[in-house]
Amino acid sequence: MTTLLYHSQRAMRAKRQEAMRRGVIAVLDIGTFKVACLVLRFDGGEISDEGIGALAGQSNFRVIGAATTRSRGVKFGEIDTVHETERAIRTAVQAAQKMAGARVDHVIVSLSGARPRSYGLSGEVELQTGAVEDADIGRVLAMCDMPDIGQGREVLHAQPVNFALDHRTGLSDPRGHVGNKLSVDMHLLSVDAAAIETLLYCVIRCDLELAGVASAPYVAARASLVEDEQELGATCIDLGAGATSLSIFMKKHMIFADTVRMGGAHVTRDISQGLQIPVDHAERIKTKFGGLIATGLDDREIIELEGETGDWHHDRRTVSRAELIGVMRPRMEEILEEVRVRLDAAGFEHLPSQRIVLTGGGSQIPGLDGLASRILGNQVRLGRPMRVAGLPQTAYGSAFAACVGLALFAASPQDEWWDFDLPADSMPARSLRRAVKWFRDNW
Amino acid sequence: MRPLIARRSVPAMPQATADPAPSKLRYRITRLWLTPAFRKVLHIGTPMLALFACITWYASDADRVAAITDAAYEIRREIEDRPEFRVNVLGIDGASDQVTEEVRAALALDLPMSSFDLDLEDLRARLEALPAIRSADLRVQSGGYLAVRSDERSPAALWLTHDGLSVVDREGHFIGGFGTRELDGPLPVIAGEGANLAVPEALSLIAIARPLGDRLHGLVRMGERRWDVVLTDGSRVLLPETGAQSALNRVLALHDVGEILDRDVSIVDLRNPARLTVRLTEPALDELRRIRELALQHQTGDTAG
Numbered sequence: 107m108t109t110l111l112y113h114s115q116r117a118m119r120a121k122r123q124e125a126m127r128r129g130v131i132a133v134l135d136i137g138t139f140k141v142a143c144l145v146l147r148f149d150g151g152e153i154s155d156e157g158i159g160a161l162a163g164q165s166n167f168r169v170i171g172a173a174t175t176r177s178r179g180v181k182f183g184e185i186d187t188v189h190e191t192e193r194a195i196r197t198a199v200q201a202a203q204k205m206a207g208a209r210v211d212h213v214i215v216s217l218s219g220a221r222p223r224s225y226g227l228s229g230e231v232e233l234q235t236g237a238v239e240d241a242d243i244g245r246v247l248a249m250c251d252m253p254d255i256g257q258g259r260e261v262l263h264a265q266p267v268n269f270a271l272d273h274r275t276g277l278s279d280p281r282g283h284v285g286n287k288l289s290v291d292m293h294l295l296s297v298d299a300a301a302i303e304t305l306l307y308c309v310i311r312c313d314l315e316l317a318g319v320a321s322a323p324y325v326a327a328r329a330s331l332v333e334d335e336q337e338l339g340a341t342c343i344d345l346g347a348g349a350t351s352l353s354i355f356m357k358k359h360m361i362f363a364d365t366v367r368m369g370g371a372h373v374t375r376d377i378s379q380g381l382q383i384p385v386d387h388a389e390r391i392k393t394k395f396g397g398l399i400a401t402g403l404d405d406r407e408i409i410e411l412e413g414e415t416g417d418w419h420h421d422r423r424t425v426s427r428a429e430l431i432g433v434m435r436p437r438m439e440e441i442l443e444e445v446r447v448r449l450d451a452a453g454f455e456h457l458p459s460q461r462i463v464l465t466g467g468g469s470q471i472p473g474l475d476g477l478a479s480r481i482l483g484n485q486v487r488l489g490r491p492m493r494v495a496g497l498p499q500t501a502y503g504s505a506f507a508a509c510v511g512l513a514l515f516a517a518s519p520q521d522e523w524w525d526f527d528l529p530a531d532s533m534p535a536r537s538l539r540r541a542v543k544w545f546r547d548n549w
Numbered sequence: 550m551r552p553l554i555a556r557r558s559v560p561a562m563p564q565a566t567a568d569p570a571p572s573k574l575r576y577r578i579t580r581l582w583l584t585p586a587f588r589k590v591l592h593i594g595t596p597m598l599a600l601f602a603c604i605t606w607y608a609s610d611a612d613r614v615a616a617i618t619d620a621a622y623e624i625r626r627e628i629e630d631r632p633e634f635r636v637n638v639l640g641i642d643g644a645s646d647q648v649t650e651e652v653r654a655a656l657a658l659d660l661p662m663s664s665f666d667l668d669l670e671d672l673r674a675r676l677e678a679l680p681a682i683r684s685a686d687l688r689v690q691s692g693g694y695l696a697v698r699s700d701e702r703s704p705a706a707l708w709l710t711h712d713g714l715s716v717v718d719r720e721g722h723f724i725g726g727f728g729t730r731e732l733d734g735p736l737p738v739i740a741g742e743g744a745n746l747a748v749p750e751a752l753s754l755i756a757i758a759r760p761l762g763d764r765l766h767g768l769v770r771m772g773e774r775r776w777d778v779v780l781t782d783g784s785r786v787l788l789p790e791t792g793a794q795s796a797l798n799r800v801l802a803l804h805d806v807g808e809i810l811d812r813d814v815s816i817v818d819l820r821n822p823a824r825l826t827v828r829l830t831e832p833a834l835d836e837l838r839r840i841r842e843l844a845l846q847h848q849t850g851d852t853a854g
Contacts, residue, residue, distance in 0.1 A: 175569065193570035194570065197570045197571065199576075200576055203579065207583070208583060209585075313577065313580060408554060
C-alpha cells in the first residue's frame with residue numbers, strides 16, 4: 107500500500123512538473139464558504155546575480171486569473187454534495203480562465219477538512235559509505251516504520267523534518283556529512299481517503315487533472331507565517347467557515363496539523379438561530395456589525411432585523427450590537443478553546459516559541475486578536491497572506507491565505523518522501539513481476 | 550430634538566442570484582475556445598476552408614471558368630490592341646537589298662500588330678537560321694517601329710563541290726548557291742572537301758598569288774589539310790601543310806627568276822619544303838628523254854668515231 111501511495115504521489119508530482127513546463131497551472135481552494143481559483147503563469151523565474159531570485163525564488167510565477175464563487179455542497183471543508191461542488195468548481199475555474207485568457211489543464215487543490223492526523227515517524231540506517239549520499243536519504247526514509255494510520259486513510263504529506271547523523275541533530279540537509287548512523291524524523295499527515303477520492307472525482311468531472319493535493323493548514327501557514335516565524339516555531343490557525351485548521355511550524359517544516367470542525371459558518375448559524383433571521387441575513391450582519399468584545403457604545407448601536415415574513419412585529423425587530431456580540435462570542439470562544447485543546451495535545455507549550463498567527467476569513471472578526479490572546483497566549487497576531495505578483499486586490503486578504511499558500515506550494519514545494527528514490531532492494535519482487543508481465547504481454 | 554440613539558439600518562438584502570455555474574457543455578466549449586490550437590484553426594483554418602470551398606464550387610462549372618477566362622482574355626486583348634503597343638513599321642538595317650527581302654520574308658510579319666504578340670526571341674532565331682545572316686538584333690522602338698539590325702555574312706569565296714558552286718564567307722558558312730545572289734566582284738574559287746573550313750588561309754594564299762594574275766584558276770583542298778594551287782593550264786603547285794604562304798612565296802620567287810610556271814611542268818611539289826620537286830609534262834618528258842638519248846648517242850658516236 108505504501109508503494110502504491112508512493113507511485114500515485116510521484117505521478118502527481120510528474121503532472122505538476124509537466125504543468126510547470128507548460129507554464130500554466132491553477133490552484134483551487136475548495137472552502138466551505140467560497141471556492142477560489144487562481145491561475146498561475148510560470149515564466150521560468152529569472153535568477154539574479156546573487157544566485158537567488160527575488161522573494162527567495164517565490165516570484166517566478168504570476169497570478170493571471172483569479173475568481174471566487176460561493177461554495178456549494180461543502181461541509182466542514184469536505185465535499186458533501188459532489189455535483190453541487192463540481193458546479194462551483196466549474197464556475198470558479200471558468201471565470202479564472204476567462205480572466206487569464208488561457209486554458210488550464212492542471213490543478214492543485216487544498217483540503218481543509220478530512221480529519222487530518224499527524225504522526226511523527228523516525229527511521230535509522232547504518233551508512234555503508236562514510237558520507238551521506240542521495241541514496242542514503244531514500245533508504246533512511248524507507249526505513250521509517252509506517253504507523254497504523256487506520257482503514258480508509260491516505261497519506262497527504264510525508265515530509266522529512268529533521269536529520270540526525272550519529273549524535274548530531276538538527277541537520278536540514280545531511281548530504282556530504284560523514285558519519286555512521288543516519289536517522290530521520292518525518293512528519294506524516296494522514297487524511298480520510300474518501301475525501302481525497304471525492305475531490306479527485308470532482309476535479310476529473312471538470313476535465314481537469316489533479317497535479318497535487320495539499321493540506322489547507324499547511325499552505326495557509328506557508329502564506330501567512332513570515333520566515334522567522336516558520337524558522338523559530340509558530341502556529342497558524344486558519345479560521346475557515348466550516349473548519350478551523352491549525353498547523354505548527356518549526357524549522358520551516360510543518361510538524362503538526364489538526365482541524366477543529368467548527369468555523370465561521372457556525373457563528374453565522376448561531377446568529378441565525380439566536381436572532382431568528384435567515385442565514386444570508388445573519389451572514390451580512392455578522393460581517394457588517396460582528397465583533398467579539400462589547401463596549402458600552404455597542405449597547406446603543408441598534409441593528410434592524412428586517413424580514414419578509416409578513417408578521418409586522420417579527421419584521422420590525424431590532425437588536426443591539428452588544429447582543430450580536432453576545433451571540434458570536436461564545437461560539438468563537440468554543441472554537442478557540444477547542445484549538446487550545448489541540449495545541450495542548452500537540453505539546454505546543456513546550457516549543458521554544460509560542461507565536462500564534464490567526465488567518466482565514468474568520469480572523470477578520472473585530473476583537474478576535476484580543477479574545478485569542480486570552481485563550482491561546484499573548485503572542486497572537488493577525489496574519490495576512492504574502493503578496494504575490496498579479497494578485498488582484500479582491501483576492502488579497504486573510505480569507506485567501508490558503509489560496510496564496512497553494513500558489514507558493516506550487517511554485518516551491520518542500521521535499522516529500524516521494525521526491526526521493528526508493529532504495530532498489532525494497533522493490534525487486536515487484537519489478538521482477540512487472541518484467542515478467544511485460545514479456546508475457548509482448549511475446 | 551434628533552434622536553440620541555443611532556438606528557442603523559441594514560441595506561436591503563440583495564436577491565440571491567440563481568446558480569451562476571456554467572453548464573457542462575458551456576464549460577467545455579469555453580475551455581475548447583481557450584485552447585490555442587483550436588483558436589488558430591478556427592481563426593485561420595475556417596476562412597481558408599470557406600474560401601477554398603467557394604473557389605472549388607465556382608470552378609466546378611466549366612462554363613463559368615470559360616466566361617472568366619474569356620473576360621480576362623478580352624481585357625488583355627483590349628490593352629494589347631491599344632495604339633501605344635502597336636508595331637507599324639519594320640526597319641531592316643545592315644543588309645543588302647536581296648537579304649532585306651529574305652529577312653522580310655523570313656519574319657513574315659503581318660503588320661500592324663501588337664508588340665505583345667511579337668516574340669522577339671523567336672524572330673531572332675528565325676533570322677539567324679537564314680544562311681546569309683550572321684547575327685540579328687531586334688527591338689521594338691517608340692512609335693511602333695520594329696528595328697531589325699542584321700549582320701550579313703559577306704561572300705568571300707566560291708566553293709566548288711560535287712553539287713555545284715556555292716558562295717561561302719570567311720568562316721566557311723554557306724551563304725547561297727552561285728548565281729542566287731549578286732556578287733560585288735569576282736571571287737576566288739576553292740574546291741575540295743573541307744575547303745570551306747580554311748577560307749582565310751585560302752584568301753591569304755590567293756592574295757599572295759596575285760602576281761599570277763589570270764593564270765590562277767583556284768585552290769584545291771587536299772585531304773582536308775593542305776592546299777594545291779591550280780593554274781589555268783592545269784598545272785599545280787602543291788603546298789605543304791604548314792608554311793603554305795612562304796612556300797607559295799618561294800614558288801613565285803622562282804617564277805620571277807626562272808619563270809618556272811611558264812615552263813613545261815605539270816606539278817611543282819613543295820610538300821616537303823626542304824626539297825622542291827617538279828613533275829614535267831608528258832611531251833616535255835619525252836623531249837627530255839630524246840635529248841638525253843641524242844646526247845648519249847652523240848657521246849658514244851664520238852667515242853666510236
